[in-house]
Amino acid sequence: MIRYGFHLSIAGKKGVAGAVEEALSLELSAFQIFAKSPRSWRTRPLSPREVEEFRALRENAGGLPGVVHASYLVNLGAAGELWEKSVMSLADDLEKAQILGLEYVVVHPGSGPLERVKEGALKAFRLAGVRKKPRLLLENTAGGGEKVGSRLEELAFLLEDTPFGACFDTCHAFSAGYPLHHDPKGVIGELDRVVGLERVPVIHLNDSVGGFGSHIDHHAHLLQGQMGEALKAVVRDARLQGKVFILETPRGPEEDARNLQILKAWLEAS
Numbered sequence: 001m002i003r004y005g006f007h008l009s010i011a012g013k014k015g016v017a018g019a020v021e022e023a024l025s026l027e028l029s030a031f032q033i034f035a036k037s038p039r040s041w042r043t044r045p046l047s048p049r050e051v052e053e054f055r056a057l058r059e060n061a062g063g064l065p066g067v068v069h070a071s072y073l074v075n076l077g078a079a080g081e082l083w084e085k086s087v088m089s090l091a092d093d094l095e096k097a098q099i100l101g102l103e104y105v106v107v108h109p110g111s112g113p114l115e116r117v118k119e120g121a122l123k124a125f126r127l128a129g130v131r132k133k134p135r136l137l138l139e140n141t142a143g144g145g146e147k148v149g150s151r152l153e154e155l156a157f158l159l160e161d162t163p164f165g166a167c168f169d170t171c172h173a174f175s176a177g178y179p180l181h182h183d184p185k186g187v188i189g190e191l192d193r194v195v196g197l198e199r200v201p202v203i204h205l206n207d208s209v210g211g212f213g214s215h216i217d218h219h220a221h222l223l224q225g226q227m228g229e230a231l232k233a234v235v236r237d238a239r240l241q242g243k244v245f246i247l248e249t250p251r252g253p254e255e256d257a258r259n260l261q262i263l264k265a266w267l268e269a270s
């Protein structure tokens, strides 16, 4: 069985604890959050009360696996001040995830030399003083421009000799030119050969608005993008059982109900 959930908002009064409440009310078995605004460098400390409430709710829910998505401003391949700010921002997310007891932090590698990206990720990890959790996951990207991480070989390089793992986004992979629409099993096989599925605990389950190989990073709801039914083979792939699947499409009561209905039907079909 896979575990699945949405990317949830922490904007409400209860902050991060509100996200767990929402996960429970939607009967999700996993969730993802931003630990701060993803489009601003500003951060705020988590209040002790918020942390306590979050941890208690999550414990009651049997430990519900949770992912923190790092800020979109982070560019670990940048030079100078932007690199420093990126490292600090990622370290802040790793610290917050550690305080909250969450399993994973996902970050996009950014643009620039791969060695620099790797150095930045390692520095953030050291600065955060991560002990057992969270595990830092580098996400594959749609590529285009100077962006790195659209090829699985690049992720493999970033992971080599580190404690890091990878997060595999189906929309990004498809728009980077991995044929999930024709050969989902083959693409998962390639992910296993190049990165190793034991290093990929989180899958971002998004369909794609942009075409195959378009390098367009625009997520579509299940069955509303270019891959359609082909994604069913991904959630049902025996090699991905036990993984955490996160849907990252715009939320709304109708959208949520529809996405959950499709996902459940896919999982139940024989």
Ligand SMILES: [Zn+2]
Residues within 6 Å of the ligand: 069, 106, 108, 139
């Ligand atoms: Zn992402």
Ligand SMILES: [Zn+2]
Residues within 6 Å of the ligand: 139, 169, 204, 248
């Ligand atoms: Zn993603």
